[in-house]
Amino acid sequence: MNKSVISYGVYLPYLRIKRDEYISALGSCSAAYKEKAVMDIDEDTITMAVEAARDAVSGIDAAQIGALSLASANFPYSEKVMAGTVIEALGLNNNILTCQHGNSTLAGTEAFLSAMGMLDQTDQKYALVVVSDAPAAAAAVDLEHGFGAGACAFVLAKDEPGLEIEGVYARAGEAMGLRYRLPGETGVRDIGVKTYASQVYNETIKGAVLGLLRKMQLDPNDYSHLVLHQNDAKTAAALAKKMGFSEEQLNQGQLFSLVGDTGACSALLGLCNVLDNARSGARIIICSYGSGAGSQAISFKLSGACKNTRPVKSLLESKKYISYIYYLKLKRCI
Amino acid sequence: MGAHISIPMYQRAVAQRYRLVGQKCTKCGKINFPPKAVCKYCQAGNEFENVSLSGKGKIYSKTVIAGGGAPPEFAEEAKCKGSYPVAIVELDEGPRIIAQLVNPPEEGYSIGMPVEAVFRKIYEEEGVIRYGFKFRMAAQSV
Known part of the structure; x- marks a missing residue:
């Protein structure tokens, strides 16, 4: 069975903080972005998920959605069926199949792959994938500087033209001490060895992307776009070059400098921006990354219409800047 | 003073609070939101059809x-x-x-x-x- 993404939706919070705010407050900023998206005090990963999903399903018959796959490494509850909240907010059928993925930033593509599997088990035509994330750490932790927020949603369909899923390949293995969180803690920790973190990031993503190319018998030149999970912009760009991709292939999927680290959303948000501008027939490869560590690469071919009501560009432009003090208030640090 | 709304009360109103489900009076056709037992417009209709606003x-x-x-x-x-x-x-x-x-x-x-x-x-x-x-x-x- 052929499976395609036929529509997608994106949500970015309205608030932004500039890197300069960090520098003037703290003297430095450990992440190299221009500005990043910040959730308002009345937002969480579920409210963002609902907004993105609403856009993705507008124009689609909700009664034909047979599965909901939800992902976030930062759900507002550690235990609760949050798919239920999304079902009620969207008015979906209460009898659909659901799943929730969390615990690492790999959750986004995991949810995507689960939805493909659930689509085989439902009589309905569509599956909805919603990925929403807002990584968190204590204000004193360097990692925190880069943490942004965002959400995206995709409608997967059986045997319909759209963004066709051509193939997947994954890699996972042990990598200790990188971005982890213990039960009961609200923020992530890291042993803070950058060279080690980059080395694991590079090896894991390379293992998935190059493996997928081999499996598909394609090479980087067959692709118009590459989208990598971005902990920071530089490491992703350097790795893309090492794997034989050009800056041009990478550019549109790089949103880190405008939204920050969006965790489980990272690669999928980049995909949305690519889709806003992609031409028919284009091949796209995306690769997620979760510390610990794992990566999943997915190859797509744009063989039909893939709709979006709100372009990522307009969401990036709709914003209000806040101060670092106000940011700390929103994070309930003061 | 706040008006405390218990979890069961909030739970019963999930459809209206999460996705603005209102009621269309089958008698006068006007839409009641939040839902009422008797239509607040014609004060006669007590049968409704759910509509998402x-x-x-x-x-x-x-x-x-x-x-x-x-x-x-x-x-x-x-x-x-x-x-x-x-x-x-x-x-x-x-x-x-x-x-x-x-x-x-x-x-x-x-x-x-x-x-x-x-x-x-x-x-x-x-x-x-x-x-x-x-x-x-x-x-x-x-």
Whole structure:
């Protein structure tokens, strides 16, 4: 069975903080972005998920959605069926199949792959994938500087033209001490060895992307776009070059400098921006990354219409800047 | 003084609070929101058909809650923001509802301006998040 993404939706919070705010407050900023998206005090990963999903399903018959796959490494509850909240907010059928993925930033593509599997088990035509994330750490932790927020949603369909899923390949293995969180803690920790973190990031993503190319018998030149999970912009760009991709292939999927680290959303948000501008027939490869560590690469071919009501560009432009003090208030640090 | 809404009471209203489900009176055709036992317009109809409202409307009236005027469930938000705007929104389908406005434009906003519903945390009590609707200026979405 052929499976395609036929529509997608994106949500970015309205608030932004500039890197300069960090520098003037703290003297430095450990992440190299221009500005990043910040959730308002009345937002969480579920409210963002609902907004993105609403856009993705507008124009689609909700009664034909047979599965909901939800992902976030930062759900507002550690235990609760949050798919239920999304079902009620969207008015979906209460009898659909659901799943929730969390615990690492790999959750986004995991949810995507689960939805493909659930689509085989439902009589309905569509599956909805919603990925929403807002990584968190204590204000004193360097990692925190880069943490942004965002959400995206995709409608997967059986045997319909759209963004066709051509193939997947994954890699996972042990990598200790990188971005982890213990039960009961609200923020992530890291042993803070950058060279080690980059080395694991590079090896894991390379293992998935190059493996997928081999499996598909394609090479980087067959692709118009590459989208990598971005902990920071530089490491992703350097790795893309090492794997034989050009800056041009990478550019549109790089949103880190405008939204920050969006965790489980990272690669999928980049995909949305690519889709806003992609031409028919284009091949796209995306690769997620979760510390610990794992990566999943997915190859797509744009063989039909893939709709979006709100372009990522307009969401990036709709914003209000806040101060670092106000940011700390929103994070309930003061 | 706040008006405490118990979890069972909130739970019963999930459809209206999460996705603005209203009732269309089968007798007069007017839409009741929130749902009523007897139609508030014709005061005769007691049979209804559920309809999902669009969430689009315009500002009918507005105010700002400031200076400790917030009920306790909104105290945390008021403390963070200093004040927050509240409006009566007239929905396209007719009903008027009270809700908070999010991201009010700095240059001001006025009665009659178009708004649209957004899904937000309304407040948190007993560790349970109460989700529902607020409104943003419709122009922000374009």
